[in-house]
Structure formats: C-alpha cells, structure tokens
Amino acid sequence: MGQFGTPAKPRVGNEGSAAAAIGKLSASLNLAPAVLERGSKQYRRLCLHCHGLGGEGAGATSGWLNPLPRDFRQGEFKFISTAEHKLETGNQPLKARPRRVDILRTLHQGLDGTSMPSFALLAEEDIQALASYTLHLSIRGEVEYWALYYALRQDAETIKAIEKDPKKEAQARTARFLAGALEWEDPEADVEDFVAKTKDKLLTAGMEKLLDRLLREYAAADNNPIQPMADPYGDAPTTSQSLANGLKIFQVQCVNCHAGYGRQSALRFDNWGGVVRPANLTTPVYKGGRRPVDLYYRIFRGIPPCGMPKANLQDGDPARQAWDLVRFLLAIPYPETLPPEIRQQIHGGAKQ
Amino acid sequence: MLLDKGPSAAFEATEPAVLHFNWSASEHWIPLALTAVAFFTWLLATRSNKYWAALIGLNAATLAGYTAWCACNQLWLPETANDLGAEVDGLFNLVLFLTSIFYFITQAVLIYTMVQKPPANGRAKPVHGNHTLEIAWMLVPAFFLAVIAIAQLPTWAKMKGQTSDSSIPVGYDPATDSSDLLVTVTGKQWEWRMRYADPAKAKPTNPLLWASTPAADDVHVVNELHAWQGAKVRLMLRTTDVIHSFFMPQFRFKQDMLPGKTIPALLRTDKTNINSDGTERCWEIACAELCGGNHYRMRGKVVVHATREDFMRWLSETKTKQTARKDSLAAATKPSDTPAGKE
Numbered sequence: 001m002g003q004f005g006t007p008a009k010p011r012v013g014n015e016g017s018a019a020a021a022i023g024k025l026s027a028s029l030n031l032a033p034a035v036l037e038r039g040s041k042q043y044r045r046l047c048l049h050c051h052g053l054g055g056e057g058a059g060a061t062s063g064w065l066n067p068l069p070r071d072f073r074q075g076e077f078k079f080i081s082t083a084e085h086k087l088e089t090g091n092q093p094l095k096a097r098p099r100r101v102d103i104l105r106t107l108h109q110g111l112d113g114t115s116m117p118s119f120a121l122l123a124e125e126d127i128q129a130l131a132s133y134t135l136h137l138s139i140r141g142e143v144e145y146w147a148l149y150y151a152l153r154q155d156a157e158t159i160k161a162i163e164k165d166p167k168k169e170a171q172a173r174t175a176r177f178l179a180g181a182l183e184w185e186d187p188e189a190d191v192e193d194f195v196a197k198t199k200d201k202l203l204t205a206g207m208e209k210l211l212d213r214l215l216r217e218y219a220a221a222d223n224n225p226i227q228p229m230a231d232p233y234g235d236a237p238t239t240s241q242s243l244a245n246g247l248k249i250f251q252v253q254c255v256n257c258h259a260g261y262g263r264q265s266a267l268r269f270d271n272w273g274g275v276v277r278p279a280n281l282t283t284p285v286y287k288g289g290r291r292p293v294d295l296y297y298r299i300f301r302g303i304p305p306c307g308m309p310k311a312n313l314q315d316g317d318p319a320r321q322a323w324d325l326v327r328f329l330l331a332i333p334y335p336e337t338l339p340p341e342i343r344q345q346i347h348g349g350a351k352q
Numbered sequence: 353m354l355l356d357k358g359p360s361a362a363f364e365a366t367e368p369a370v371l372h373f374n375w376s377a378s379e380h381w382i383p384l385a386l387t388a389v390a391f392f393t394w395l396l397a398t399r400s401n402k403y404w405a406a407l408i409g410l411n412a413a414t415l416a417g418y419t420a421w422c423a424c425n426q427l428w429l430p431e432t433a434n435d436l437g438a439e440v441d442g443l444f445n446l447v448l449f450l451t452s453i454f455y456f457i458t459q460a461v462l463i464y465t466m467v468q469k470p471p472a473n474g475r476a477k478p479v480h481g482n483h484t485l486e487i488a489w490m491l492v493p494a495f496f497l498a499v500i501a502i503a504q505l506p507t508w509a510k511m512k513g514q515t516s517d518s519s520i521p522v523g524y525d526p527a528t529d530s531s532d533l534l535v536t537v538t539g540k541q542w543e544w545r546m547r548y549a550d551p552a553k554a555k556p557t558n559p560l561l562w563a564s565t566p567a568a569d570d571v572h573v574v575n576e577l578h579a580w581q582g583a584k585v586r587l588m589l590r591t592t593d594v595i596h597s598f599f600m601p602q603f604r605f606k607q608d609m610l611p612g613k614t615i616p617a618l619l620r621t622d623k624t625n626i627n628s629d630g631t632e633r634c635w636e637i638a639c640a641e642l643c644g645g646n647h648y649r650m651r652g653k654v655v656v657h658a659t660r661e662d663f664m665r666w667l668s669e670t671k672t673k674q675t676a677r678k679d680s681l682a683a684a685t686k687p688s689d690t691p692a693g694k695e
Contacts, residue, residue: 049645061645081679101679110543110574117543117649118574231677284566291676323677334568 003207004140007044007053010036012136013211014204022208025215029222030100030132039133042126046119055137057272065115068274072134073141075214076271076305079106079288081297082221096301097221103131105289113285135218143210150180178206228296229319238327240339246328247342249321253311261332261346271305278308282346284333295326405466412459416452433602433623433635433656439507440604446503450496511605526555531586531618532660533579536563539589539596539609542646544637546573548667563588563614571671575652577637580663581624583656589615597641600654606640624658 005011011033013022026032044053050069052059057071070077077098085094107127110118119127151173161172233242250258259265262280270276279287288294288303300322302310313321331337335347397403422428429441471477479485534549534556548571549556556562577600579585589598591609599606602625607617625633632655639650657663 046649064645112545115541117646121575121651121653225679228678290572291674293676293679296677331568333566337568 003143003204003211004136005033005036007040008037009033010040010133010136012036012139012215013208022212022215025212025219029135029215029218030128031136035129035132036136038126039129039131039136042122042130043133043137046122047130050115055134055141067114067276068272069115071141071272072138073145074271075138075142077102077138078303078305079111079294079298080221081225081301083224083226083301085217085220085224094217094220096304097218099222099225100131100135103134104128107131109289111287112290113287139211139214139218142214143207146180146210147177147207150177153180174203174206177203178209226297226301228293228300229322231292231323232317232320233323233327238331240342242324242327243331243339243342245321245324246326246331247345249311249313249325250328253325257308268307270307276306281329282333292323292326292330295329296322299325299329401466405463408459408466409463412456416456430601431623431633432604433625433654434604434620435622436507436511436620437602437604439510443500443504443507447500450500524559526557529555529586530584531555532583533585534559534562534588535577535585536566536588536590537577537598537609539591539593539598539639539643539650541593541644542639542649544575544577544598544650544652546575546577547571548573548578550667552664559586559588559616560614563590569671571667571674573670575637577652577654578657578663578666579619579621579654580657580660581621583621583660583663585619585621587617587619589617594643595641596639596643596650599638599640600635601638602635602654608641621656624656625654626656626658626662 003013012026012031043051047059049059049061050065051057051072052062052069055072057069059069062069075095075097080096080098080102082096082099082102084096087093104127106116107130108118108120110116119130122130153176155176158173158176161176162169165172233239250261257265257268257278258281259278261282262278263282265278265280267275267277279285284290286294288298298308299311302308311322311325313325332342332346335343338346393407397407419428429444432438432441533551536547538545538547547566549562549567550569550571553569556567587598589607589609590613591611594611596609597606598609600619603619603621605617605619607615609615625635627633635654635656637652637654639647641647643650655666657666
C-alpha cells in the first residue's frame with residue numbers, strides 16, 4: 001500500500017499533507033527513513049535468518065529454535081515495562097506497547113535461556129537503528145493484519161453490503177475496513193461523513209488512521225513506563241522475614257503455574273501458537289533480565305502474550321509485598337543463602 | 353582497502369573498540385581479480401610444462417615475498433598480551449622456518465624435473481625401490497618432527513597449567529591458590545556468558561562446583577571478559593549446548609568447551625589494552641569451532657584494565673546496574689537523545 005516502503009527503502013507513512021501528523025510522530029519515535037534503512041541493512045544481516053524478512057519469526061533457522069523467534073507482526077512483546085494507557089476521552093485505551101528501552105535492553109543483553117544473543121558489541125547507532133526497524137516491522141505487520149482482517153471478515157453487515165451490489169464488492173469491503181479502523185479509534189465516529197469526504201482515497205485514509213493510532217500508542221508507551229513502587233527496605237539485605245512473606249505470596253499467586261517453583265511447570269500455549277513453559281525459578285536464568293526491577297516488571301505487568309497474569313496485591317502494604325516477592329524470587333536459586341526452613345521447603349533435604 | 357590495512361590493522365590504537373562485521377563494497381574486487389588471474393594463468397600453463405614450472409616458481413616467490421613483507425610491516429601476528437605469547441610465536445616461527453626450507457626444496461625439485469631435457473631414450477629413470485632414498489625421507493622428517501615435539505613441550509605444559517598451577521581439580525586450596533580472579537565462561541549458541549566471582553571476597557571452596565552453581569553475588573556479563581594488567585585469571589570453561597572453542601588471539605589462547613565438562617584454564621594478563629589517552633584497543637574473543645548457523649556471531653571482547661582499581665570500579669558499576677531497583681535507563685535513551693536520532 002506504499003505506507004511502509006520496501007526492505008531496502010523502509011519508511012513509515014506516506015509523504016504528503018495528510019500524513020504530516022504521522023511524519024511528526026514517527027520522527028519522535030526515531031523512525032526516520034535514514035535510520036530505518038540502516039536498521040534494515042543490519043536486520044537483514046543479523047536477524048533475518050531467525051526472525052524472517054518481514055519479522056514473521058519464520059526465518060530459515062527458526063525451525064530449530066526453542067523457544068521460537070518472535071513474530072513481530074502482532075505488535076506484542078513479552079518483556080516490556082509499560083501498562084495499558086487509559087485515555088481521558090473514554091475511547092479505547094491505548095494498548096501497552098514496548099518502550100524503546102525495552103527493545104534496546106533485549107538487543108544489548110540478549111534473552112538469557114533462549115537463542116536470542118546479545119548484540120552489545122555493535123556500534124550504538126546500529127543498535128538504535130535495529131530497535132527502530134523492529135518497531136517498523138511491528139507497526140507494519142499490525143497495520144497489514146488489521147487491514148486484511150477488516151477487509152476480509154464475513155460479518156453480517158459486510159455480506160449485506162455485498163449482496164446489495166455484488167459488482168461493488170471491493171468498495172463495500174474497503175468501506176467496512178474503514179469503518180472498523182474508525183470504530184477502533186472512536187466508537188462514535190461518523191463513517192458516512194468520512195467516506196464522503198475522502199472518496200477514492202478511502203483505503204489510504206483508512207490505513208493512515210490505523211497507523212496514526214499505532215504510532216500514538218508507541219509514543220505513549222515511551223512516556224508512560226510503569227513506575228515501580230519504591231523498595232521499603234532500600235538497599236538493606238534481604239531478611240528471613242521478607243523471604244517468608246515472599247514465600248507466602250508465591251504460594252497464593254504463582255504456584256499454580258510455576259509448580260514446584262517452576263521445576264514442574266506445565267507447558268502452555270502463547271498468543272503466537274507456540275509452546276511456553278513457566279520459568280523454572282530455582283535456576284538464576286532470567287529471560288527478561290536479572291535486575292530486581294526487571295522481575296518487578298514481569299510480576300506487576302505480567303507477560304500477557306504468554307498468559308502470565310500480573311500479581312494482584314490488594315491487601316496490606318503493596319510496596320512491601322511487591323519487594324518481598326521480588327527479593328524472594330531473587331534468593332531462591334541460591335540454597336546456601338536461605339534460612340533452613342525455607343531451604344527445606346524449596347530445595348528439600350538434599351545437601352547443597 | 354583490505355591489503356592496505358593488513359590483518360592486524362583492526363587492532364591499532366586509532367580503531368574504536370567496536371567489532372566490525374563489514375567488508376566495504378570496494379574490497380569485493382580482490383577475490384574476483386585473484387580468481388580471474390588464476391584462471392588465465394591456468395589456461396596458459398596447460399599449454400606447456402615450462403609454463404607450469406614458471407608458474408610454480410612465481411607462486412613460491414610471491415608467497416615468500418608477501419610473507420616477508422607482512423613480517424617486516426608488523427602485519428604478521430597480532431600483538432601478544434601475556435607471557436605465553438612470545439613462546440607461542442617462537443614455536444610458530446620455528447615450524448614456519450622448518451617447513452619453509454622443505455617447501456622450497458620440494459618446489460625446486462619439482463621445477464627441475466619439469467624443465468630438464470627428456471632422456472635420449474624418452475624414458476624417465478625410476479627411483480621406486482631405492483632403499484637409501486626411502487630411509488632418508490623417513491629419517492629426516494622424523495628428526496624434524498621430534499625437534500618440534502620436544503621444543504613445544506615446556507610451552508604446552510605451561511599453557512595447560514601442568515606446572516606449578518595445576519591445582520584444579522586436585523589439590524585446590526582457596527587459601528593458597530595463586531589466582532586473582534575467577535570467571536566462568538559459558539559458551540552458548542551464539543554468545544559467551546561470563547560470570548565473575550567477586551575478587552574482594554573469599555574464593556569458592558570448590559571452583560568446579562561454583563562453575564555449575566552460581567552464587568548469589570556473582571556478576572553476570574555477556575560477551576565481555578574483563579581483567580586487569582598483571583592479573584592471573586582462572587577461567588572455568590563450559591558450554592550449554594554444542595562444542596565451542598574459546599579463542600583469544602592476543603593471548604594465543606584457544607580451548608575447546610565440551611558439553612558436560614567444566615574445563616579450567618589459567619590466563620595471565622601482562623598487558624593492558626587501554627591506551628594512555630583512555631581509548632581501547634580491540635582485543636577480540638572468537639569462537640574457533642564451527643558451532644552452528646550463527647557461528648560467525650560468536651564474538652566478544654577482552655578488556656584488560658590498567659589497574660586492579662579500574663577493574664573493581666567496572667565490576668561494582670556492573671553490579672550496581674545488575675541490582676537496580678529503579679529503571680535508570682529511561683532518561684538516558686529517549687529517542688531524541690540517541691545518536692541515530694541526530695541524523
């Protein structure tokens with residue numbers, strides 16, 4: 001549709017007056033054509049064989065990997081630090097998108113325990129460009145997905161419109177697509193009016209609507225990270241009381257999926273149709289990063305694409321409970337640091 | 353151009369400490385041109401034995417000339433960073449010297465047989481079954497191989513820690529162990545994960561056990577091996593999947609990592625790669641065993657800090673980042689601040 005260029009000349013949005021807002025947004029997200037071109041070059045050299053040319057996660061080597069390489073096209077990411085962003089206007093809330101630093105962290109550190117390696121030794125400009133190109137592929141994939149979804153869906157209204165005049169199926173579908181795009185943005189939107197105004201440029205206008213919405217979601221994510229509650233213990237070492245509290249919360253909130261502290265977790269499906277296993281928390285391998293704040297994000301945002309819900313700490317002092325849980329999780333891989341009764345419970349009687 | 357820089361130019365002081373994965377487009381003509389030259393000389397040489405002889409002679413002369421030119425212009429071997437470097441280079445030169453002599457002798461014999469006049473009866477004189485010759489070409493190489501075998505023994509022993517440092521796994525005592533730093537390097541498709549024991553704390557009582565079961569205060573780093581000048585580093589080499597080979601050219605160090613094994617190794621870092629102006633010379637780590645599709649991606653770097661204090665500062669900074677309870681990255685990497693954003 002021309003909104004995204006080609007792998008050799010990627011861009012976001014068309015040039016022209018209608019896309020001025022999009023241009024501004026994509027510049028603020030560092031999606032300028034020059035950056036994307038650099039990112040695309042690096043992507044095709046370093047990432048393509050696993051993630052695929054279009055970011056579909058089905059490159060040549062992907063079949064041999066477990067977990068599978070990420071399919072970027074749904075715009076869903078596992079290890080991010082933002083929550084859904086509610087709008088004042090009452091429209092659909094902006095979906096939680098990765099911040100740029102989330103993608104940069106993965107590029108810098110890799111994902112421990114998976115086949116995603118660290119790219120930290122590339123030039124910083126290249127890493128930045130790769131992050132931009134990843135965003136580009138996600139946005140592109142999602143716009144294309146929704147365009148196809150609305151254009152092809154067989155709901156009652158579309159069928160009715162087509163039956164009315166079978167020769168004008170293409171127009172009818174385009175109008176439905178546009179209506180979908182507009183509804184997504186604003187349930188009260190006046191579709192008829194919009195159609196009358198844009199006429200033959202209907203499809204482009206609809207795509208731009210979608211694109212604008214997505215770009216605003218990514219921009220909002222950058223400015224609205226989850227703010228971790230301050231650790232009430234500060235830099236003090238973890239106490240056994242803290243560990244006991246953490247264990248108590250774990251046994252209520254986490255143990256259903258992380259059975260046996262993750263040693264006996266059952267496999268489950270993720271949103272991409274792949275198979276995931278809730279993490280084994282008795283080994284210090286953390287895909288999303290080993291900083292306490294990374295664990296905090298995983299716990300209090302959840303990992304929605306994999307079905308991990310966010311922890312729900314309503315009673316008492318949430319900050320204390322949160323950091324008790326984080327400190328507990330960071331301590332359990334190391335039996336020698338645990339008090340005897342907790343060690344007994346987690347690691348059994350075996351001598352460590 | 354590639355030839356201008358030579359193999360070790362990437363390690364010059366002026367080069368930034370970033371690994372370059374790119375050949376620039378202008379360098380692709382070199383293999384093409386060489387292929388074309390080889391093809392046309394082959395066409396010419398098939399016309400007569402004399403041309404073949406000339407070609408072989410030219411080849412030997414070019415090789416010798418290029419080797420000498422590289423050696424004279426410091427393009428031969430990368431700089432050495434520890435005590436073993438000079439010994440390994442010495443052995444390399446010894447082997448090169450011995451094999452070169454025989455290379456030139458065999459080439460000379462080859463050329464001689466090609467250009468000499470055929471005998472009057474048109475038949476070559478057979479040497480098959482000549483006992484004297486056969487004994488000679490068994491004894492002479494055997495002698496030189498024995499020379500090489502004996503010459504490398506002390507270096508090999510030192511490199512494999514079979515001298516006074518052979519303390520792992522037998523006889524290791526944390527109290528008397530002479531190493532300064534303990535690092536577990538885990539090769540994995542396709543990166544190196546390094547784990548540092550805090551050198552300010554007591555050494556693990558059993559480093560082999562420590563290599564497989566991390567301690568709570570270990571520092572985890574990807575693809576970067578840090579040490580300081582004059583340190584004695586004990587590496588515990590492991591792999592989580594297939595066979596990798598941990599190769600650090602500046603240290604003349606190469607050791608395979610085998611699945612299911614923890615392989616201890618000792619490394620002395622006698623030289624720093626931080627220049628006096630604070631810049632860093634790039635000392636590379638590479639995987640030297642084809643380990644899968646992205647084998648080429650398995651690269652890392654060695655940083656030898658000038659002093660132990662510098663190293664400890666780096667270690668504590670890394671540890672601070674690792675134990676962050678707040679996201680400090682957020683402010684530093686807003687899109688408008690990024691280098692790419694300025695373009």
